[in-house]
Amino acid sequence: MDDARPLLIFDTGVGGLSIVEPIRRLLPRAPLVYAADSAGFPYGEKSEAELTARVPALLGRLAERARPRLIVIACNTASVIALDPVRHALDLPIVGTVPAIKPAAEISKSRVMGVLGTQSTVRQPYVDDLAARFASDCVVLRHGSHELVEFAEAKLRDEPSEPAAYARILEGLFAQPGGDRLDTIVLACTHFPLVEHELAAAAPRPVAFVHGGEGIARRVAFLTEGQGWPEAAPEGRVIFVTEGPGDAPDARPFRANGFSEVELL
Ligand code: DGL
DSSP states (O other): OOOOOOEEEEESSGGGHHHHHHHHHHOTTOOEEEEEOGGGOOGGGSOHHHHHHHHHHHHHHHHHHHOOSEEEEOOHHHHHHHHHHHHHHOSSOEEEOOOOHHHHHHHOSSSEEEEEEOHHHHTOHHHHHHHHHHOTTSEEEEEEOSHHHHHHHHHTTTOOOOHHHHHHHHHHHHTSTTGGGOOEEEEESTTGGGGHHHHHHHSSSOOEEEOSHHHHHHHHHHHTTTOOOOSSOOOEEEEEOOSSTTOOOOOHHHHTTTEEEEEEO
């Protein structure tokens, strides 16, 4: 049976595209609506209180507009801060994106890993908890960077950024005590897999980069198992949350990734 209800993918900017890709590979017929909270960007520099108030209310409005079957919070910052309040507020399955510390602990040989996220993500107790549960025998170094979020946004708009700047950001992990043994880096912001090649090229030595995209796609497939999909996926829709009339976010990265219908909220 055909079921046209979409999956709603939510982030502040282009980061969620790193989650869209594995979802499309696993569920090629899934209709997708991408919601970008441009007015709230960047979440990485917002307080816990602001995000706990903003994200559940916004997702409620977006769910009314898009009528999704499931919501993917394709943003680590929103997930580690607001996953519980969102689940309480909405009567829909919610898949969060949290730092991939567990898979990183499964592969790290040196038992030293780095968590690279937004400033807001890396200071969260949620991250302490993941580290204690899944990487208790590892040293877990953390570094927050907003600049890297901007680099990912710029890359998808074909704007260049300096290789030296990536090296400087990585120094934030490698220069910490224990950083000389670091062998695995968790990309704990959905923007960062979009610049993984640049990070790998700038790293002082080869390290493994790990993120949650594939795991999230598998989780979505599991939660929608047995549900119908349209014969073929329709073109994607992107909804920008804007400051108000006159605010026109740049839709090019989304159009280039199959989101040709553009709406404003
Ligand atoms: N993509 C978001 C994340 O995964 C953060 C970007 C922002 O700071 O808004 O954390």
